[in-house]
Amino acid sequence: MSVGAEPAGRTGAAAGTASLFDTARTSGKTRLAVQLGPGTAWLVAFFAIPILLILVYSFYSFSDGQMSSVLTLDNYQRALGTEVYRTVLFKSLRYGLIVTIACLLVGYPVAYVLARAGAKRRHLLFLALIIPFWTSIVVRTFAWKIMLGTNGLVNYVLRDLGLIDLPVKFLYTEQAVLVGLTHVFLPFMILPLYAVLEKIDPSLEEAAMDLGANRLRTFLRVILPLSLPGLSTGCMLVFILTIGSYLTPDILGGPSELMISNVIRNEYYVTFNWPFGGALASIFLIITLAMILAYNRAFKFDRMAER
Amino acid sequence: MGDIDVELRGVTKRFGSVTAVDNVSFHIKKGEFFSLLGPSGCGKTTILRMVSGFETPTEGVIEIGGEDMSRRVPFKRPTNLVFQHLALFPHLTVYKNIAFGLEMKGFSKSEIRKRVDEMFDLIQLQGYAERKISQLSGGQKQRIAIARALVNHPTVLLLDEPLGALDLKLREQMQLELKRIQREVGTTFVYVTHDQKEAITMSNSIAVMNNGIVEQIGDAGEIYENPRTVFVANFIGETNLFDGTVSSNGNGAATVDCAGLAVKVAANGPVMDGQRASVSVRPEKIRIGAGSDTLTNSYEGVVEDVVYQGSTTSYRVRLGNGRDVNVAVQNTERSDGFSPGAAIKVGWEPERGVLIPEHAP
Ligand SMILES: Nc1ncnc2c1ncn2[C@@H]1O[C@H](COP(=O)(O)OP(=O)(O)OP(=O)(O)O)[C@@H](O)[C@H]1O
Numbered sequence: 001m002s003v004g005a006e007p008a009g010r011t012g013a014a015a016g017t018a019s020l021f022d023t024a025r026t027s028g029k030t031r032l033a034v035q036l037g038p039g040t041a042w043l044v045a046f047f048a049i050p051i052l053l054i055l056v057y058s059f060y061s062f063s064d065g066q067m068s069s070v071l072t073l074d075n076y077q078r079a080l081g082t083e084v085y086r087t088v089l090f091k092s093l094r095y096g097l098i099v100t101i102a103c104l105l106v107g108y109p110v111a112y113v114l115a116r117a118g119a120k121r122r123h124l125l126f127l128a129l130i131i132p133f134w135t136s137i138v139v140r141t142f143a144w145k146i147m148l149g150t151n152g153l154v155n156y157v158l159r160d161l162g163l164i165d166l167p168v169k170f171l172y173t174e175q176a177v178l179v180g181l182t183h184v185f186l187p188f189m190i191l192p193l194y195a196v197l198e199k200i201d202p203s204l205e206e207a208a209m210d211l212g213a214n215r216l217r218t219f220l221r222v223i224l225p226l227s228l229p230g231l232s233t234g235c236m237l238v239f240i241l242t243i244g245s246y247l248t249p250d251i252l253g254g255p256s257e258l259m260i261s262n263v264i265r266n267e268y269y270v271t272f273n274w275p276f277g278g279a280l281a282s283i284f285l286i287i288t289l290a291m292i293l294a295y296n297r298a299f300k301f302d303r304m305a306e307r
Numbered sequence: 308m309g310d311i312d313v314e315l316r317g318v319t320k321r322f323g324s325v326t327a328v329d330n331v332s333f334h335i336k337k338g339e340f341f342s343l344l345g346p347s348g349c350g351k352t353t354i355l356r357m358v359s360g361f362e363t364p365t366e367g368v369i370e371i372g373g374e375d376m377s378r379r380v381p382f383k384r385p386t387n388l389v390f391q392h393l394a395l396f397p398h399l400t401v402y403k404n405i406a407f408g409l410e411m412k413g414f415s416k417s418e419i420r421k422r423v424d425e426m427f428d429l430i431q432l433q434g435y436a437e438r439k440i441s442q443l444s445g446g447q448k449q450r451i452a453i454a455r456a457l458v459n460h461p462t463v464l465l466l467d468e469p470l471g472a473l474d475l476k477l478r479e480q481m482q483l484e485l486k487r488i489q490r491e492v493g494t495t496f497v498y499v500t501h502d503q504k505e506a507i508t509m510s511n512s513i514a515v516m517n518n519g520i521v522e523q524i525g526d527a528g529e530i531y532e533n534p535r536t537v538f539v540a541n542f543i544g545e546t547n548l549f550d551g552t553v554s555s556n557g558n559g560a561a562t563v564d565c566a567g568l569a570v571k572v573a574a575n576g577p578v579m580d581g582q583r584a585s586v587s588v589r590p591e592k593i594r595i596g597a598g599s600d601t602l603t604n605s606y607e608g609v610v611e612d613v614v615y616q617g618s619t620t621s622y623r624v625r626l627g628n629g630r631d632v633n634v635a636v637q638n639t640e641r642s643d644g645f646s647p648g649a650a651i652k653v654g655w656e657p658e659r660g661v662l663i664p665e666h667a668p
Pocket residue numbers: 322325326327345346347348349350351352353354391501
């Protein structure tokens with residue numbers, strides 16, 4: 001069968017690549033094209049073209065359940081002019097902000113402990129951090145449903161402790177969605193923070209203390225500024241992932257917790273109004289890009305790179 | 308005792324099963340340049356870290372200016388440490404690095420500027436204020452690290468091999484500079500090094516450490532001329548060690564029988580016949596050739612090896628009992644010397660050697 005033949009085939013391909021590099025050695029441009037080519041092609045085919053299509057469709061008209069190529073700005077007018085959609089958009093951004101701050105507050109201490117732990121303890125902590133990733137996000141989110149339900153673990157414990165008489169409604173609330181999102185995206189904050197904190201020489205902390213800084217000032221004047229690159233990466237990741245999240249509000253939230261992705265999805269798959277869905281998606285994309293640009297400027301990445 | 312700045316009494320530090328510092332006691336006078344000298348891993352850094360508060364002694368007391376430090380957190384101690392690997396803040400400018408300690412203590416902006424500028428003069432790095440740390444050479448970084456500590460006017464400045472990473476030339480230049488700074492500001496310096504030459508040229512007082520133990524404390528001359536342990540004799544400079552047993556003693560003199568070689572030596576402390584002991588004789592204190600046959604300790608030998616070293620010539624001579632001795636001769640007049648294979652005599656007077664009884668105090 002082809003199983004035996006496969007390694008040979010691979011070797012052949014590798015040899016082919018090697019000879020390709022040899023001939024390309026004289027020309028840096030050719031070599032660059034060879035290195036970047038496959039990735040670029042992949043991105044163009046599966047990312048740029050679909051996005052372009054969404055953008056094009058967003059100018060199509062839609063009436064009586066039919067999409068037609070008559071170009072119009074109606075979809076944008078409706079998206080920006082209707083209260084409901086503006087509210088959803090702002091809510092998504094607000095959730096993004098809250099979840100980012102929550103992840104930062106919870107994740108920073110964890111990342112710090114991780115970075116300063118001895119090899120053995122670090123291993124265990126990392127395992128604890130990574131193991132949830134072995135199950136799908138759907139399973140993890142459903143676990144929260146079990147935790148937060150009317151007969152769920154949290155209510156059970158609270159009642160057992162005599163803190164409440166009647167079960168509290170956790171599920172299908174904003175808090176449930178925020179807790180779920182924070183949990184899902186926490187690692188995206190912890191990992192970049194850990195990466196920078198781990199590189200900060202502990203003797204810098206000692207040097208600060210030796211010069212009269214207490215723990216808080218050592219943190220504010222030395223650790224925090226040195227961890228900014230990881231902190232900004234983490235915040236950016238969590239924010240972007242949160243505002244685009246679809247699954248968690250779908251499972252843990254009620255109708256009023258719908259986020260922009262849920263609304264877009266409904267346009268595509270429930271009302272089949274692709275043009276309007278496309279307009280919502282495009283507006284969302286532009287806002288996200290604008291925020292990333294503003295954020296990058298605020299953090300002055302170029303200046304930090306100088307360090 | 309107003310003139311004592313730092314005192315360690317019975318200080319021990321254990322990390323699990325490792326005893327890094329073992330029952331160490333010493334005191335350092337105000338304004339003294341005190342060196343901790345010893346091979347890698349002997350506990351020098353650990354002592355500095357205990358004095359600055361980053362490690363807690365397992366046993367014993369550390370006093371600074373007569374005050375017990377055991378309950379003082381590092382940021383409230385009157386010491387500053389120049390770290391072995393400098394630990395300069397990479398995100399701050401040179402100016403901000405030096406100003407850090409003063410800012411923490413809440414000095415006014417103008418006072419900070421004045422004192423930091425004084426430091427720039429002292430370390431001769433005017434014009435470097437706005438540089439980033441990564442834009443400095445190794446020697447410049449070390450001077451900044453020293454300035455960052457010194458600007459706080461600590462009672463005691465602790466320096467952990469601050470010149471370790473430098474090449475020889477820069478090292479010697481920085482040694483002179485450090486000595487100059489110390490003279491100018493008069494602060495007590497505790498200086499850690501594993502380089503015996505550096506300790507000898509810079510210190511008023513040296514503590515020689517080995518395996519967490521202080522083997523001997525004294526000024527450079529005393530430690531070189533009168534080593535009290537075999538380790539000290541070996542670690543400071545070069546020496547010839549004759550191990551054997553004391554065969555006779557009395558009237559401030561002793562004879563050590565070293566594999567058939569009777570070595571006479573001055574004895575300052577009490578020794579007993581039959582006790583194991585070593586005699587340390589520095590290579591430059593041994594005479595070779597002319598005049599050596601009339602000396603009290605005089606032996607026949609054959610030149611094995613000659614190394615011409617410019618101002619001195621070093622000979623390896625094999626004695627009758629098969630033992631090698633190293634002899635260093637100043638090339639004061641000419642380098643006529645002896646060739647390998649020459650049969651000659653070597654010798655020295657008993658007071659040129661040092662008797663080191665085993666289990667020395
Ligand atoms: N935190 C620690 N945990 C365990 N052992 C330690 C610790 N710090 C130091 N040691 C051990 O204590 C001993 C003394 O270490 P120390 O750093 O004081 O040596 P040193 O004299 O400064 O050496 P060097 O010249 O190489 O800097 C060493 O054996 C070292 O391994």
